Amino acid sequence: MNHLSERSLFRKMAIKLKTPGSLTVVITIAVAVLASLYSGSYIFINTLVMGAMLAIMAMGLALIFSVMSVPNFAHGEFFMVGTLVSYYVFKPFIKITQQTGNPVLISLSPLITFFTATAVGVILGMFLEIALFRPLRRRSREQWVMNSFLLTLGVSVMLVNGHLLIFGTDFKGIINYWPYETIKILEVQTSFDRIVVLILSLCVILIFWAFMKSSKLGRSIRAVSQDETGAIMVGINVDAIQTITLALCCGLAALSGAFLLFMYPSHPSVGMAPLYNSWFIVILMGMGNVGGAAIGGFVVALFQVLTTVYIGEGWGLIIPAIAIAAILVIKPVGILGSPIRGILDK
Amino acid sequence: MLLEVNNINSGYGFLQVLWDVSINIDTGEYVCLIGPNGAGKSTLLKTIAGIVRLKNGRILFNDKEHLHLAKGHEISRMGISYISEELNLFRRMTVEENLAMGAVAIKDKKEKEKNLAFVLGLFPQLKNRLTQISGTMSGGEQKMLAIARGMMSSPTLLLVDEPSLGLAPQLTTAVFDTLDILIKEGVSILLAEQNVHRTLQSTHRGYVIESGKIVLEGKSSELSENEHVKKAYLGIV
Numbered sequence: 001m002n003h004l005s006e007r008s009l010f011r012k013m014a015i016k017l018k019t020p021g022s023l024t025v026v027i028t029i030a031v032a033v034l035a036s037l038y039s040g041s042y043i044f045i046n047t048l049v050m051g052a053m054l055a056i057m058a059m060g061l062a063l064i065f066s067v068m069s070v071p072n073f074a075h076g077e078f079f080m081v082g083t084l085v086s087y088y089v090f091k092p093f094i095k096i097t098q099q100t101g102n103p104v105l106i107s108l109s110p111l112i113t114f115f116t117a118t119a120v121g122v123i124l125g126m127f128l129e130i131a132l133f134r135p136l137r138r139r140s141r142e143q144w145v146m147n148s149f150l151l152t153l154g155v156s157v158m159l160v161n162g163h164l165l166i167f168g169t170d171f172k173g174i175i176n177y178w179p180y181e182t183i184k185i186l187e188v189q190t191s192f193d194r195i196v197v198l199i200l201s202l203c204v205i206l207i208f209w210a211f212m213k214s215s216k217l218g219r220s221i222r223a224v225s226q227d228e229t230g231a232i233m234v235g236i237n238v239d240a241i242q243t244i245t246l247a248l249c250c251g252l253a254a255l256s257g258a259f260l261l262f263m264y265p266s267h268p269s270v271g272m273a274p275l276y277n278s279w280f281i282v283i284l285m286g287m288g289n290v291g292g293a294a295i296g297g298f299v300v301a302l303f304q305v306l307t308t309v310y311i312g313e314g315w316g317l318i319i320p321a322i323a324i325a326a327i328l329v330i331k332p333v334g335i336l337g338s339p340i341r342g343i344l345d346k
Numbered sequence: 347m348l349l350e351v352n353n354i355n356s357g358y359g360f361l362q363v364l365w366d367v368s369i370n371i372d373t374g375e376y377v378c379l380i381g382p383n384g385a386g387k388s389t390l391l392k393t394i395a396g397i398v399r400l401k402n403g404r405i406l407f408n409d410k411e412h413l414h415l416a417k418g419h420e421i422s423r424m425g426i427s428y429i430s431e432e433l434n435l436f437r438r439m440t441v442e443e444n445l446a447m448g449a450v451a452i453k454d455k456k457e458k459e460k461n462l463a464f465v466l467g468l469f470p471q472l473k474n475r476l477t478q479i480s481g482t483m484s485g486g487e488q489k490m491l492a493i494a495r496g497m498m499s500s501p502t503l504l505l506v507d508e509p510s511l512g513l514a515p516q517l518t519t520a521v522f523d524t525l526d527i528l529i530k531e532g533v534s535i536l537l538a539e540q541n542v543h544r545t546l547q548s549t550h551r552g553y554v555i556e557s558g559k560i561v562l563e564g565k566s567s568e569l570s571e572n573e574h575v576k577k578a579y580l581g582i583v
Contacts, residue, residue, distance in 0.1 A: 216450070223436050223447050229397055230434030235422035235451035235499060 020335050021295065028299050035306060041186035043309060047302045049194050052201035055297025056256045057274050058281040059208065059290050060249030066225040066288030067245045070133065070148040076275025077159040078121050078250045082257025083266035084163060085117040087172045090261070094174070110177035114200075114258045121254025125247040128155060133246070134239065163268040173265025197259045204255065205294055212290065221245055225288070276317060277304070284324045286334030296335075300324075347409060348373045348534050349394070349426075349503060354403030354414070356393040362401070363389040365558045371503065371536055376529045378545045378566065379538040380579060381555035387538035388431060390555065391505045394536075395428035396421040407503075423451045427496035428505040433488055437481030441472055441491055444480050448498030457500060465494035468524060486517040493524060497533075504528065504535045511540070522548055542579040546570040554579075 036044040057075065064072045093109035096102075132151055137144075180192040212218040224231045224241045231238055256274070257264070264270050278293075281300045285292030303320035311319060327335065349371040357363040363386045371377050379387050392398040394405060396418035405413035411424055422428070436444050445465065449458045466473050469490045475483065480491055489509060496504060506525065510518040518541065525535055526548055539545040546552060546566045554562035554575060562572065569575050576582040 219439075219443065219447065220450060222439065223450075226436040226438055227434045229430065229432075230436055231447075232397060232418035233395065233422055233428050233430065233434055234447050234495065235419045236447075237417075237419045 020331075021292065024299060024335050025295060028295075028302055031306075032302055035309075036186075039309060040188070042188045043305055045185065045188050045190055045194070046305045047298060049198050049201075050305065051298030051301035052198055052205065053256050053260055053297070054274070054277050054281060054301050055205055055294045056201060056208075056252050058278040058285075058293035058297050059205070060252040061278045062282050062285075062288055062290045062293040063221070063225070063245060064249045065282065066290065067221060068133065068148070068242050069145055070152065070246075071145060072152050072249075073149060073275065074128075074152040074156040074159065075249075075253050075278060076271025076273075077156045078124065078253035078271070079257035079274045080163065080266065080268070080271035081124060081159065082117045082121055082254030083261050083264060083270055084167065084172070084257075085120045085254065086113045086258035086261045087174065087266045089113045089116045090174060090177070106178065110196075113177075114255060117258035118251045118255040122247045122251035124254075125250025126243055128250070129243045129246040133242070160268045160271075167266075169267060171265040171267050174262055176262050191262075193262050201256075201259060204252070208252070209291075209294070217244070273317070277320075280320060280324050284327060284334055286336045289334070289336050292334070292336040347371070348375070348407070349536070350404075350406040350409075351390075351394065352404045352406070354393060354400050354405065356389060356398055356400040356403075358389075358398065363558050364393065364400075367403075367555070367558070367560055369536075369553050369560065369563075371534055373502075374529070374532060374534055375551060376525075376535050376549045377537070378549040378552040379536065379555055380540075380542050380545060380552060380569075380575075382578075383540075385555045386558040387555055388507050389558075391428060391507050391536065391538055392430075394421075395426060395505055397428070397430075422499065425500070425502040426505065427499055427501035427503070429492050429496045429507060429509070431507040431511060433492040435480045435488060435492055435495070437479070439480060440477050441480050441483070442476040444491055444495050445472075445498055448495035451499055458498075461498050461500055465497050468497070468527065469494055485512055486514070486520075489513065489517075489521065490524075493521070497528070502534060504533055506535060506537045508538060508540060510544075518544070542575070543570075546575075 032044055032047055057079065061072055061075050064070050064075075090109065090113045093105070093113070097106050097109065132155070133148065136147060136151065176191060176193045178192045178196065182189045182191050183195060184190070185195070212222060220231070220236050220241055221244070223234070223236060224238055224245075228238055231241070257271070277300055281293055281296035284300065285296035300320055303323055304316050307319040308316050347370050349369075351367060351369045353366050353368055355362060355364060355366060367386070367390060369377070369379075369390075379390065381387050389398060393400045394413065396413065396416060400414055403414060407413050407424060407426065413421055413424075413426075416424070436447060439447070445462060449461055452458050452461070471487065472490060472494060475487065480488065483491065493506075493509070509521045509525070513521065522544055525537065529535060537545060537549065546569055549566045552564065552566050552569045553560050554569070562569065562574065564572070570580065
């Protein structure tokens, strides 16, 4: 009896491993480990840092799409806003800490910066929803995906050129958030910033996950994404949920930008690469699949890191795009599939 | 009057479906809405529930709430549960989560638990399925879940749209029996149904709607004797 139940347990695990999601996770980890053994563990570290950032961006993108049916092409611009805000918030701190050398301020100022950037992203997202999407939704839901796509494109152009007009084309970057020594992990000299940002990003992903899974608000957001009419029927204020969702996701994108200011100096089109990459992820894993987007972040990051290492820096965006196109030919709804078959179905 | 619908005009975009429709429901009453496909039964229920915006007219709830000015989610929070034809379940959530969402507007934890116990008593089959994803259940079970979810908000008025659609005869009977129990519990029900024979047996009063206008109204027993209803809906010549 015991023996039997053990066998069925194994079978259950084997079945679970055969789902596309877990298969993807296993293959990704395996490839990352093999590549790291072959060329050095910096591949692993780089994939993690970049993957965490892409995961945060892509989760927001997927959530906006699943709750509001908005294909947000301004998502990269919120990353840009995040870098910009954090640059201007953090720069005065550098001056003060250099003069006083106050250790508390040194360790706390980046956190204040992250918080401010997120807050600006949240407010901007809220404004975007209330000022643009809500009136559009009131007027007509016909051709909603196309109209909202054009709207986000317009917002993107405005934000990029606004940056250009007011702050100019200069690269506004910092050397590091925390002026500490590099740390050796798995024989790789890793900057202190990278490690802290990686840990913070993973925390953000986990908190976001828990929030969506078990909080009342998170459940209401999922309810709206699964059935808008059903959500109205049980008494959920759909307008409020959509505002909260967009604010939350824009906040996450801005936070992502703030985290990575030391890698991506702020300039008008800094959001381009993160935007394209998060769209790769969302399309690859299945539109509107938020959990899949988190996994996809690391998959696409691995693609890019491997391409950069073995083929060349310039191919960083090209090879992953080709690989994704190839995967989509085999599985058109994305690796994890999704309830939304075509973009216009919804 | 629990619900008073006064001369409403409603429809989708430029397409008007309901023309000057008036109905009313008293507390504890079981009222049915019968009519052919496309007559506007579902549109009337959706308009009352606030899913479809009405063009003009007045809807009063409990003699004081103006439903025609309220939004869909506010109407649900006033104590009107709408159970749609498509059910509108949260298909990727578990049965338990669906039921919890039904009570999302209720703050009191004790009331939530009481409602959960009540609906699980009503549908014992759901008890073993609490952790199942709702989209993977059979049509009959999904219908039960939809009714259960609608009851989780302790409504005073239930709007039920075609509960027998796509169900086996045995399950249809079970659904009608459930509605009878709910009436005994003091809930008022407005039921739109194609199964006219069975509907007129159990309801108190009925409206016949054709081409978006109310053409007949009266006690269910009288309606089933009416020549027009007999000819058009009951198939008795």
